[in-house]
Amino acid sequence: MKKIGIVVTDPHDWTASALSCAVTERGMEPVTFSFQNTTSDISSGRIIVDGMDITSLEAVIVRDLGPAARNGAVFRFDILTQLEEMGVVIVNSPSAIARCANKYVSSFMFGKNGIPTPKTVVTDSLDGAMDALSGFGRAVVKPVFGYKGIGVECVRNDENGMRKLRDIIEKDGVVYIQEFIPNNGRDIRVFVVDNRVLGAIYRAAPDGGWINNLSQGGRPEVCTLTEEQEALSLKAARVAGTVFAGVDIIEGDRSYVLEINGTPSGKGIFESCRVDVAPAIVEYVCGMV
Template sequence: MRPRLIALVSGFGWHVEDLQRASRLVDVQLDALPFPSVVGRVRSGHARIEAGGIDLTHADGILVRMMPPGTLEQVVFRMDALHRLGALGVPVLNPARAVEVAVDKYLALAQLEAAGLPVPETWTGESAEEALAAFDELGRDVVIKPIFGSEGRGLLRVSDRELARRAFSTLERLGSVLYVQKMVRHPGYDLRVFVLGGRVLGVIRRHAPEGDWRTNIAVGGRAEAFSLERDIEELALQAATAVGAPLAGVDLLPDLDRGGLVVVEVNAVPGWRALAQATGVDVASEILTYLKGCKR
C-alpha cells in the first residue's frame, strides 16, 4: 500500500501542482488540503485531527507547505493542531516548533545569535521614541520589517531621520512591533540555500532588480545557480539546526563591511520554484522522498 502524505496548503498554485507531479514519481498518495479546513476532535481517551474530512492522525506524514494569513486565534489553533499531530507520532515537516520560530523574525534571529552565528544588528520593541534612538545607533540606514512576513513584502529601507520618525509613529499607532535592522551593505545579491534533512539540495544567487535593494524573487529578483562552498554549507546547516527546521530556506548575505556572510532569515516553509529552475534539482521529489522515509 502506498504511503499517504498530506500537504497543508493555503492555495493550489504551482507548488501544489509540482508536489502532485512528484508524488507519482516517488509512489506516494498525496492529498493537498487547505489549512483552514483543519478540525480538532477531543473526547475522553481519544484525540483526532482532521482536514477536509480526512483523519490526519493516520497519515504517514504531513507537509506544512504554507501557513495562510489569519487572526491570532486562527494561527494559534493551526499551530496547536500541528503540535498535537507531532505528539501523536505523525511525522510533520516542518515540526510545529520550527514553524513557530522561523515565522517570528525576532525569535529566529535570537536563536541564530544564541547558536553563535553572524546576524545583522537588530532592535525590536514597541516604542517609536526608542526605535528612533535605535535608528541613530544603527547608523541611520536601516530596514524596517514586519516581524511576521516573507518574500520581501512590507520592507522599508530608511536613511532619513524624519521619515524614520514618521514610520515608527505610524507603526506604533497601529499596534505593530517595531523590527529595525541595520542595513547590511552587500554587493547586490544574496544566497538562498535550500536545506533538507541535514544536507544542502542546492544554492541560488538572487540578484536585486535594477533600482532596488531587495533580492527576493517575489519582488523581481533574478536567480542563478551558485556553486556550493564549504563555508556556505556549514553556515546554512547550522542555521537550519538553530531553528529546528529539517526543511529550510536559509538566506545568507555577503557583508561588505564586516566581511563574510551573515544569516538574515531562515524560512521554514520555503518555496523552490526559482531554485528548481536554476539548478535542475527536483526539489518536490526530494521533499516527498524524505517525508516518506520519516518513521512514526
C-alpha cells in the same frame, strides 16, 4: 498504502505539485489539503478537513500554512502540534516553523549560536527605536511575522524615519529594526534538505531596488556558495530544527544570515539549478514513517 498529507494554500503551487509527485513515486498516497475547512472535535479526537479525518495520515509535509486571521493562524499551528502529539510525523515540525516564522526568535537564535547576522533591535519604544536608528544610520524595518519582502522598508535617521517608526509601533505594537548591509544588489537563497545543501541562487533586485525576493521581482541566477556560506546555511537549518529550509544570506563586508524560511518554495532552485528538492524531502519523511 501509506497516506502522506501535504498542506498547501494553492494546490497548483509548483512545490506542492513536486511534493505530491515525489510521494507517489515512493509508492505512497499524497493527500493534498488546505486548512480552510477544518473542524477539530476535542471529545472524539477527530480532526476533519473537507470530510477527511487527517489523524489517520502517517505524515504531513507542510508546504505552506497560508494567510489567516490571528486566531486562525494559531488554530492551524495548534492542529499541527496536536497531530504531532498523536504520533503523526510533521515536516517541518510546528516548533521549527514557528522559530523561522518569527524574525525576533530567529535573530536571537542566530546570535546565540554564533551565526553572523546583521545587528538587530526589537522594541516597543520609540526612544529605543530612535537610539537603534541613530547607531545604524541606515536601517531596515521588517514585520516580525513577515514574508516575501512584504513590509520590508528602508529607514534613515531623520524626521521621516521617526514618523515611520512611530507608525509601525502604533500599528504593530513593536518594531524590528536592523542595520542595512551595503551589498552589490543581490542576496542568496540556499535550499537545505536533511543537512545537505541542494542548491543556491542569487536573487538580484529589479533596477533601482534593494529587496531581492523573487516575489518582488528579484531575478534568480545560479550561485556557487563558499564553504563558509554552505556551513552557515547548514548550521542555521540545524539550530532552527528544520528538515528543509530556505536560508537567506547577504554578502556585505562578510556573509550574514538574514533569515530562515521554514516553508520555502522549491521553484526558483528548480528553474535556475534544475534541482528538484521534493524527492529529498519525501525521502526523509519515508525514513520516519
